[in-house]
Amino acid sequence: MNMEIISEIDRNAALHPERIAYDYLGQQNTYGELKAASDAIAANITARYLDRKRPIMVYADQQFTTIAAFLGCVKAGHAYIPVDTHSPNERLTMIAEIAQPVLTIATAALSVELSMPIMSPTELAMCIQNPEQQPKVQLQPVSGDENFYIIFTSGTTGQPKGVQISSTNLRSFTDWMRDFKLPQQPRFLVQAPYSFDLSVMSLYPTLLAGGTLVVLPRAESENLGTMFKLLPSLHLDVWVSTPSFMAMCLLDNNFTAAHYPELKQIFFCGEELTNQLASTILERFPDVELYNTYGPTETTVAVTAVQITQALLQQYSRLPIGYAKADTTISLVTDAPAGTEGELLISGPSVSRGYINRPEKTAAVFSTQGGKRSYRSGDLGTIAADGLVFYHGRTDFQIKMNGYRIELEEVNHFLNASKYIKQGVAIPRYGADHKVKQLLAYIVPEAGALSGTQLTVAIKAELKQMMMAYMIPQRFVYRDQLPLTANDKVAIKALISEVNDHA
């Protein structure tokens, strides 16, 4: 019988309250402090007598109070929805409308009116500073099949979808992470924002192992010089990031085992790992354990893994994504002999119940057979006879860029909502390594005073108010008209081949 994740983290706090749980640029917080802060937040929430079935939105930065708020919600019996402090207001309103949260905890000042109770940054700080002033209440934490967190991901209609992850789902993932024999009291890199489920790969494995979450804040990684001064001082032993972020770090010739002697394990997730990138890493860090992992948010962070070794690099020019974890099966949607390409179907205890308040979208991709939950991934791949899985691409217009999952239809939705645009479509441009290098927008502009670079700058500024920055196309191409298919839709496939033939 497994303990609930939240009780296990509290047990670590009881055994070793002095250990460091969180390190934000040298500002350290212990397990004792994490327990006290999350208990106080949970008491404050519980005393509000909110509907337990409804989630709490956490306007999340990368500081200690954010993870204290996450745990506080869970201890009070509510799932949390992490939304990035860099989210445009329109997105926050949309997520609130879809998920119907009972409360928003704001770790930073909100710049939008939300029609629900708000715990302001000041209230949150007061709550953490004065735990003894919180009401004395009995806490009933999230358990079993209750939702633990809900992460919003890109949706084809312009509306994001909230993936519901239960305590049982998360437990399946964290149990599997233990198989990797993490270092004792690991120091894990936290680089991805908490709204992106890659961050979960650092968050719970670290807290369950009694380790330290070491944050590389976004502002520090935006300027290369600042980042490279900071990185060696973090003394990381476990690295979690997208391959794209690692590619940025490899720009520094000093990013080697000699300057990062503590680094023992590297986990990649979120996008395809190329043979070239993995080779460079093993040249620079010959003794590191390098793992490629794969998993849609809908199946809880990652469901396959494989250690990338020199032998594997020699054997496969396009690297495999790994073997399914022991409690999970990966098969093709349509039965076929081993090695045949098809859509990957993922079944097991870490598969989500579905998208919050979206029964049709849930029914389209999730199913239950013989008590086992399955998710149709939309990912194309092959499965070798020994179970090794290879990723080949998508069945639809979803792309991954710099690790971010983007539905092209969602980008199109926002392009067409722009006042400068009569008609627009997003077109990915691929590199030789099959990865999306750039997102282009083919635009028929509205007649107006602006053109050229001035128009591009104006459109980008407008889109920033509506959509996440990572979804905004980098290049804008202006046309008088766009090519159409026989049934008068924009010929996206024709444009994709046009862009990629000339790339």
Next chain:
Amino acid sequence: MDVKETVLSILNDLTGEDLSDRMDEDLFATGLMDSMDTVQLVLELQEQLEVDIPVSEFDRKQWATPNMIITRVKELQ
């Protein structure tokens, strides 16, 4: 191709814009480039102009406009 032409062609490829008459445009402030584009910029400059950019000293404010990029590259050559 000289440094100016090469830099403009790299920037054109990254941003889709001909910046030859906007040599002092701040590429980050206008949103024409973001931090992931910086990686591509550094890689392309190193490859096409054979300069070694000391990224551990890289300060985005010093590389913000086409003119600044050209000046920095010439210093490194």
